[in-house]
Amino acid sequence: MEDVANVLIIGSGPAGYTAAIYAARAGLKPVLYQGGQPGGQLTITNDVENYPGYPEGVNGPTMMMDFQAQAERFETDVRYGVVTGVDFKKYPFEVTVDEEEVVNAKSIIISTGASAKWLGLPSEERLNSKGVSACAVCDGFFFKGQEVAVVGGGDTACEEASYLAKLCSKVHMIVRRDVLRASKIMAKRVMSTPNIEIHWHTETEEILGESEVEAVRVFNNQTGEKTDIPIKGFFVAIGHQPNTNLFKGFLDMDESGYIVTLPGSTRTNIEGVFASGDAQDKIYRQAVTAAGSGCMAALDAERWLAEKEMA
Numbered sequence: 001m002e003d004v005a006n007v008l009i010i011g012s013g014p015a016g017y018t019a020a021i022y023a024a025r026a027g028l029k030p031v032l033y034q035g036g037q038p039g040g041q042l043t044i045t046n047d048v049e050n051y052p053g054y055p056e057g058v059n060g061p062t063m064m065m066d067f068q069a070q071a072e073r074f075e076t077d078v079r080y081g082v083v084t085g086v087d088f089k090k091y092p093f094e095v096t097v098d099e100e101e102v103v104n105a106k107s108i109i110i111s112t113g114a115s116a117k118w119l120g121l122p123s124e125e126r127l128n129s130k131g132v133s134a135c136a137v138c139d140g141f142f143f144k145g146q147e148v149a150v151v152g153g154g155d156t157a158c159e160e161a162s163y164l165a166k167l168c169s170k171v172h173m174i175v176r177r178d179v180l181r182a183s184k185i186m187a188k189r190v191m192s193t194p195n196i197e198i199h200w201h202t203e204t205e206e207i208l209g210e211s212e213v214e215a216v217r218v219f220n221n222q223t224g225e226k227t228d229i230p231i232k233g234f235f236v237a238i239g240h241q242p243n244t245n246l247f248k249g250f251l252d253m254d255e256s257g258y259i260v261t262l263p264g265s266t267r268t269n270i271e272g273v274f275a276s277g278d279a280q281d282k283i284y285r286q287a288v289t290a291a292g293s294g295c296m297a298a299l300d301a302e303r304w305l306a307e308k309e310m311a
C-alpha cells in the first residue's frame with residue numbers, strides 16, 4: 001500500500017493525458033495508469049488530420065507520445081499497469097492494478113475509452129489502416145472521389161455513410177437485415193442520398209486486397225449469392241463498446257454501458273469519481289472532444305478536492 005494519490009487517472013488516451021496535464025499543472029501530482037493499450041485508440045490510427053494545431057496532420061502514435069511527454073513534463077506519475085478492480089464504496093477509493101497492487105486515491109478520473117467492435121475476419125485485421133477503418137471522420141478523407149463500403153445499419157453506420165457520401169463517389173452500405181436499426185431520421189437520410197446504395201440481407205465474407213483494400217466479397221444471407229464490390233475503403237460501424245465493465249455496480253450507466261455524467265460536467269453518481277472521454281460519450285467520440293472532457297474532469301476534480309478540504 002502506498003500513499004494516497006490526490007487524483008488517480010485510469011486510461012491514457014487524449015482524455016486521460018489531458019486530465020493529467022491539467023491536474024499536474026494545478027499541483028495535484030496525478031498518478032495515471034496507462035492500461036492495456038497505452039495511448040488508446042489513436043495508436044491504431046495512421047494519420048490524424050482533424051486535431052487542431054497540426055496543420056500537416058500527425059501520426060496517431062506520435063501524437064499520443066506527445067500527449068504523454070506533455071503530461072510527464074508537469075510531473076504526472078505515468079505508470080504501466082492495467083486497472084483490474086475498483087472499490088468506490090471505500091474512501092479513499094481503492095484501485096487494484098494488475099490484480100495485485102492496491103492503490104488509494106482521493107479522487108478518480110475515468111478515461112478508459114471505448115473499443116470499436118469488429119467483424120472478426122482475418123482480412124479485416126490484416127488490412128486495418130490499409131483501407132479498413134472504424135472511423136469515417138478520421139479516415140474518410142483518404143478516399144475522396146472513390147467508392148467505399150460501410151457495414152452496419154445503426155445510427156453510427158448511417159452517420160458514417162452520410163459523412164462519406166459527401167466525399168466519396170459512392171457508398172455501399174452492407175446491412176444484414178431488411179431494416180435499419182437507426183433512428184427514422186437517419187435512416188431516411190441515407191435512403192434519400194443518391195450515392196448511397198444499401199445492400200439488404202447482405203453480410204461480409206472477406207475483404208479483398210493484398211497491401212490495400214481492392215474489393216469486398218459479400219453474400220446475400222437469403223440466397224447465398226456472392227458478389228465482389230470494388231471499393232477502396234471499408235468502414236466497420238457495428239457499434240462501440242465502452243470500456244466500463246470494471247465500474248459496473250458502482251456507477252450509473254446507460255443501457256450500452258456508457259457512464260452517465262451530470263449534464264455539463266464530468267461528475268458521476270459517486271462524489272469524487274469523474275468520467276471523461278469515450279467511456280461517457282457515445283455521440284462525438286473524437287480525440288479533441290475526449291481531450292476537452294479530460295480537461296473538464298481535471299477541473300471538476302480539482303474543485304471537488306478543494307471544496308472537500310474546506311468542508
Ligand code: NDP
Binds near residue numbers: 155157159180183240
Ligand atoms: P447499434 O448497436 O445501434 O447498431 C449496430 C448495427 O450494426 C446494427 O444495424 C446491427 O445489425 C449491425 N451489426 C452488429 N453486429 C454486426 C455484425 N457482426 N455484422 C453485421 N452487422 C452487424 O450501434 P451504433 O454504434 O450504431 O449506435 C450505438 C448507440 O449510439 C445507439 O443508441 C445509437 O442511437 C447511438 N448513436 C447516436 C448518434 C446520434 O444521436 N447522432 C450517432 C451514433 C450513435 P442488427 O440491426 O441486425 O442487429
